[in-house]
Amino acid sequence: MTDTHTPRGLAETYFLCWRRRDFTDLAPHLADEVAFDGPLASVRGREDCLEGLVGLARATTHLEVERRLVDENDVMTWFSLGVGGSEPTPVVNWCHVEDGRIRAIRVAFDPRGILAAG
Template identity: 50%
Template sequence: MTTAQTLTPRQIAELYVDCWERKDFTDLAPYLAADCEFTGVFGTASGPDEFLAGLKGMAAGTDSLVVRKRLADDADVITWFDLGMGGAPATAVANWTHVENGLITRVQVTFDPREMLAAR
């Protein structure tokens, strides 16, 4: 798969968050590898369809998303952000995005979900 525009891993991670905030992942889809994997607190996903379905579900419940810091190297990006969901207080989240050949191959996310679960 080739993309219309070559982006750096940092730019792809920025696009990921931008799409989440807009709740529209059309722009992100071309940057997902066919065998991309997601691992997070609320589940896992394999392949672009599951990956995007999971993100759409998270985005639908998102009240706020504020990026605090982003660190990147040649293939990996860590985005630290505060995520507000379901009326719960914002929760600190670490998102690790791994990019190979211009495509996201892995995303791992970690955070403490207790306040989000309590707000349900």
């Protein structure tokens, strides 16, 4: 597993767990009140966030991280995502870290290809 003591390490763990479809290693690194916001869902709290991530991971057919940028407690990860039969869609994921835990996750992408495939 990666170094989870840094924002970059937490973001790497997030994506490694997604690829493995197992978020056990990520769960303790999410704040109790973590907020997830994206074009297809907004959830609050660790359990609801993990449930959404597990569901998305099950449907993921392609996940390729292309670039990761870190600015103090914020990490932006640019990646391509395929879900179901969709062509890979460019996505940006912003993780905000406070007190050593991911407190906020925001994603931005055009959902039309994913919705059309589903």
